[in-house]
Amino acid sequence: MTKITQRCYEATGRTAFICDFSPPRSGDPRVVQQALQLKDADFISVAYNPGRSVRASSAMLAAAIRQQTGQDVVFTLATRDMNKLALQSLLLGVQLLGLENLVVVQGDPFTPRDLEQVKHVGDFTPTQLLAAVAAMNLGEDYRGNKLAAPTDFCIGASLDLSRGLEQEVRLAHRKVRAGAQFFLAQPIFDSAEAARFQGAYAAVAGSLLAVPVFYGLQILEPDGVIFSSLPEAVRREMAAGRSGVELALELYRGFQEAGLRNVYLVPPIRRGGTRNYAAAREFLERARG
Numbered sequence: 001m002t003k004i005t006q007r008c009y010e011a012t013g014r015t016a017f018i019c020d021f022s023p024p025r026s027g028d029p030r031v032v033q034q035a036l037q038l039k040d041a042d043f044i045s046v047a048y049n050p051g052r053s054v055r056a057s058s059a060m061l062a063a064a065i066r067q068q069t070g071q072d073v074v075f076t077l078a079t080r081d082m083n084k085l086a087l088q089s090l091l092l093g094v095q096l097l098g099l100e101n102l103v104v105v106q107g108d109p110f111t112p113r114d115l116e117q118v119k120h121v122g123d124f125t126p127t128q129l130l131a132a133v134a135a136m137n138l139g140e141d142y143r144g145n146k147l148a149a150p151t152d153f154c155i156g157a158s159l160d161l162s163r164g165l166e167q168e169v170r171l172a173h174r175k176v177r178a179g180a181q182f183f184l185a186q187p188i189f190d191s192a193e194a195a196r197f198q199g200a201y202a203a204v205a206g207s208l209l210a211v212p213v214f215y216g217l218q219i220l221e222p223d224g225v226i227f228s229s230l231p232e233a234v235r236r237e238m239a240a241g242r243s244g245v246e247l248a249l250e251l252y253r254g255f256q257e258a259g260l261r262n263v264y265l266v267p268p269i270r271r272g273g274t275r276n277y278a279a280a281r282e283f284l285e286r287a288r289g
Contacts, residue, residue, distance in 0.1 A: 002072045003154040004101050004182050007042050008212040008262055015256070017284065018043045018074060018184065018214050019265045021065075022275050023056040031056070035065045037277040040284035041265065045103065045184065048076040051273055052108050059090065063097040074156065075099060078107030083123040084132070084142045091136060095151050103156035103184055104129050127171075127178045130155055134179030159185040159213065161193050162228045169200045176211060184264045187216035189231050189251065191258035214264035217251055219279050220244040221268035244268060245283050252287055 007016045019041035024031040038044055044065055046058040062075035075094065082090070091102075104126050110118060124132060132142050139150035157180040161168055172183065188194065194215050201209045218226065220234070221244050237247060255263060267280035 001066065001098055001100050004043060004074065004156065005154055005212065007072075008182075013261070015261050015263055015287070016043075016214070017041045017263050017265050017287075018045050019280055019284070020267060021046050021061075021277075022050050022269075022273065023047065023058055023061045025053060025055050025273075027056060029064065031061075032064050032068050034277050035069055035071060037281040038284070039069075039071065040281070040288050041071075043072045043074050043101065045074040045264070046076060048078045048105065048107060049081075052110060052114060053273070059094045059097075059099060063094065063099055066098065072101075073099065074101040074103055076103045076105055077129075078105050079122055079124045079126055079129050080107030080110075081121055083121055087124065087129065088132065088136065088141055091133065091151060091153070092147075095153070100152060101154045101156065102133070103158060104133070104180075105158050126157065127174050130157060130175055130178040130180050137179075154181055155179050156182045156184060159183045159197075160228075161185060161188060161197055165196060165200050169197065169204050172201060172209070173205050176205075176209070180211060182211050183213045185213055185215045187218035187226075187228050187264075187266055189228075189234060191215075191251075191254045191260055194258065194260055212262050214262040215255065215260050216264045216266055217248060217255065218266040219248045219268050219276070219283055221270065221276060221279070223271065225269040225271065245279055245286070248283050249286060252283075 019038045021044045023046055035044055046062040048058045049055050058075045062073040065071055066073045106126050110120055133153055133155050136151040137153060139147050141147055157175040159168060159172060198209060220238060222238060265280060268276035
């Protein structure tokens with residue numbers, strides 16, 4: 001299996017694509033076949049319980065996709081739902097399955113209604129879990145005890161530039177110091193946001209960010225779900241009937257001109273949580289073409 005840090009092509013001019021993939025609300029193995037539509041992506045990134053709903057395990061689904069399609073994968077792990085013992089035991093298990101790439105997130109907060117039926121655990125913060133996985137790579141568990149063998153994870157973290165640049169820069173700096181080796185950034189609609197982030201990071205850290213950032217590029221659909229602020233110009237073009245794939249390709253060209261060679265591709269998200277992977281396939285074919 002290939003580590004994400006081995007597939008970053010800034011110096012070559014080639015783009016590395018990580019494509020988002022949602023686990024199903026069932027254990028139906030046929031869902032793995034949907035991943036075949038994303039064969040032109042460098043990695044498939046399996047999300048963790050989107051919508052706070054019961055879904056197939058991100059790690060187990062990633063392992064199934066890897067086994068059945070040969071595609072390189074990433075799995076997402078949230079700190080919200082498991083304690084330290086459960087998280088690190090899970091990580092040893094997925095290492096047995098050959099998974100190496102993970103992204104650490106907090107997980108969407110539970111609503112008051114959710115909390116009537118489920119508990120928030122949060123035994124680690126995301127930054128603490130990043131540090132704990134880095135320690136596992138050195139052969140040590142959360143108690144400070146030696147593992148029989150060290151793990152070998154490529155550890156990722158998340159970025160959301162819509163939450164405020166200064167706050168996100170300082171958090172990213174802490175995550176890098178904790179052990180983050182790459183970032184997945186939520187979708188942006190202006191490549192200048194990436195330049196602003198990189199400049200602000202250098203000002204805070206005293207040096208340029210040395211780990212790759214895969215900037216989010218979302219393919220839109222009328223009435224689709226979006227988790228970031230949509231520029232008015234894009235809204236007008238969508239309302240006029242412009243194809244979401246065409247808009248995404250235009251934004252991708254802007255990414256290329258800005259030198260952004262690592263892309264986190266987000267297929268259209270429909271009401272109810274289904275995904276339009278055919279649109280992602282069309283985008284990847286044309287972008288690769």
